[in-house]
Amino acid sequence: MCFHVGIPFSPYCSVRSIYITIPTIGLFFTGVPGSMAVTWTTFNKTESKVEYGLLGGRLFEMSAKGGTTLFVDSGEEKRELYIHRVTLTGLKPAATYVYHCGSDEGWSDVFLFTALNDSTSFSPRFALYGDLGNENPQSLARLQKETQLGMYDVILHIGDFAYDMDEDNARIGDEFMRQIQSIAAYVPYMTCPGNHEATYNFSNYRNRFSMPGQTESLWYSWNLGSAHIISISTEVYFYLEFGLDLLFKQYEWLTKDLEEANKPENRAVRPWIITMGHRPMYCSDDDQDDCTKFDSYVSPGLEDLFYRYGVDLELWAHEHTYERLWPVYGDKVYNGSKDQPYVNPKAPVHIITGSAGCRERTDRFNPNPKDWSAFRSTDYGYTRMQLVNATHLYLEQVSDDQYGKVIDSIWVIRSLFYHSI
Template sequence: MGPAHAACALLSLAPLLVLGVPPIWTQPEQVHLSYPGESGSMVVTWTTFNKTESYVEYSLMGGRLFEMTAKGEASLFVDSGKEKRKMFIHRVILTGLKPAATYVYHCGSAEGWSDIFFFTALNNSTSFSPRFALYGDLGNENPQSLARLQKETQQGMYDVILHIGDFAYDMHEDNARIGDEFMRQIQSIAAYVPYMTCPGNHEATYNFSNYRNRFSMPGNTESLWYSWNLGSAHIISLSTEVYFYLEFGLELLFKQYEWLMKDLEEANKPENRAVRPWIITMGHRPMYCSDDDQDDCTTFDSYVRRGRNDTKPSAPGLEDLFYLYGVDVELWAHEHTYERLWPVYGDKVSSSPHSCIYSLCSGSVTEMCVFLFKVFNGSKEQPYLNPKAPVHIITGSAGCRERTDRFNPNPKEWSAFRSTDYGYTRMQVVNATHLYLEQVSDDQYGKVIDSIWVVKEKHGYSSWF
């Protein structure tokens, strides 16, 4: 064979030779922040597909670029799909951050660096008025609210994002490539503000392994449940899924319940409740809902609310526990709609004044009707002024491939406002007595379609009376 023929033969084999060499993936991607619960700190998490060192270089905005360096560790995550894909999850904790100061950072190693991002360190003052965007059920396909959230986050409208379960639809699919793509999608939000999470039912495959490995929440429960403080609020994230996936261990249900009880006891100590009067919970599956989808809260008393009697021992629900410890606001998702409830406890709330008068009231019974309304709703003119039961918000319409749900045309009396528009919720804990909530419709180009002020002059169990 002559030189020309030999060269041609080698060239014809070139594609095979290239395909036989595995790519080198040392470039950081899927960058996201979380708050570890310690004042002056932030966790930076990212992914590479080859093992590298874990560094964050950062500096104060306007200062000399990357004058500070923090080192962390990488952990190997092997997806349980057929390909057993490997990825390295890097975590670096930044400490000593100045409250409310803005920092510029990138992450990676000498083998590759991320883009440059920025974040504002959380203010540790109890007079801080944090602003949140909150939603659940955001998917890789049809993530309708994502673009608006990306822009608003980068404009500085939010201090924290709360993602209340169900990510990507689903992170494990295509050997976890859907999880990778989703984490790349939310990088334009989550690399700029802490992205705080709780698990939903769509994370359950392989015992929630994609969720547990990809996120970095406070505590030592692999992000399943935890709590943290911000401004005048104590925020609790929990797993409603421990009530449904008993094959992963009934003991998880009881461990979480015991942890919740201890956490709420601590939060209710007079010295703690005085400085963090608001207690806010977030969990995926709601205690109440009026969607017409034959799900847990529409077909029978919710496991999350009432517990389970088909386990040994019986599993306690959460409604009584949260009522006993004076939880103020409960945030949920799972239903692909938005629903605001009147203050409700025990599946009961008073009827509206007109229906009460029409159906029940005459003579002394009229006074009883007004009394019942005040028991749960504060007052008939201002139902969220000193409410006598927790306020529930369901916000699961951020956008996913399953589209939005339909509502039952005849909801129970605790349903105050409902929308099937795609969108998300904003919340601001203004001070010790005032909390503001509003719903944004992405279908209506960012219009605020619902809003309330929750005003509480007193917090805790005694505030119900």
């Protein structure tokens, strides 16, 4: 979104033009009920302000101020960007708000969002995907439309943004944020880092996104409805040059987080534990990636921990395909029963959804998958999830190649833990 000095508005203006300000807006849930973080980027330092009000009420009757952080890209030009963050508090659960952001030097367009319901009986709807690029973002138009139709409460972007945000001295990052604005300005856009964010020690990712916690969005957890949702960085296992300590810090944090989530009083209220991380433990793609190997880097570090603490669903991307697995642990299938594999499954259920669309195109599958592979598709697309209640969770895969057709769906049903700690 561009505000020019003395010339008409152009939605695809060059960043070399002269601006007052250029917001690229994103909403992020802070993890605290009744709050929402609004983040945007400008090329010059201005005040950080959000004006907002209830839909149908007096426009912009409330306002909130925040802070600005200077982000200097590490490319040759050392471009300077100002990241603005404002947290809105005291929001009424499930109420819809109209807002804009900026300052007296320039304001964004007007957007709206619905504050997340903080009830444990809330039945949130998600769109989830990874590997969405600036070039060939095949699923983007459908996701934009469905978001604005009100089909989703939250977006989960499971790593790999823009391909890559650092390119052209971070101009690709600017353009990508403009591309997803028609999603991220309407619903919370929750993220985790992928391998395509690694340049300059994940600096574009750490600066552009504002997730809960104090780890620069690398790992965090939050609660919604009857679920405890955990986001991790699988990249700590692959980019040791950025600090071996990150691997141990995340593991220590993750263990404590899972222990807390499994306290009887907490698991009774939020029985579902869902994780998301970029690189899968398992996959049947024909590309020799880490997840195709029994001794992958990710599995030894996480699989026993997730199994021990009763993680129900593990969401992954990285592979440019969609793959649904039978409940699996230690490379073996642990179905709930022969006829109802996802009813009280005896191990976590894995979903790989990395085919949203990018310049690397989709991947190929190994023609001889292992027994744990239940369904596979190389269509471009994304996944929908609804946390229906404390016992029922629904997942379906949308094919963008087939004009939005649902090509796969399952119900995960649990009335008891698949094992005790």
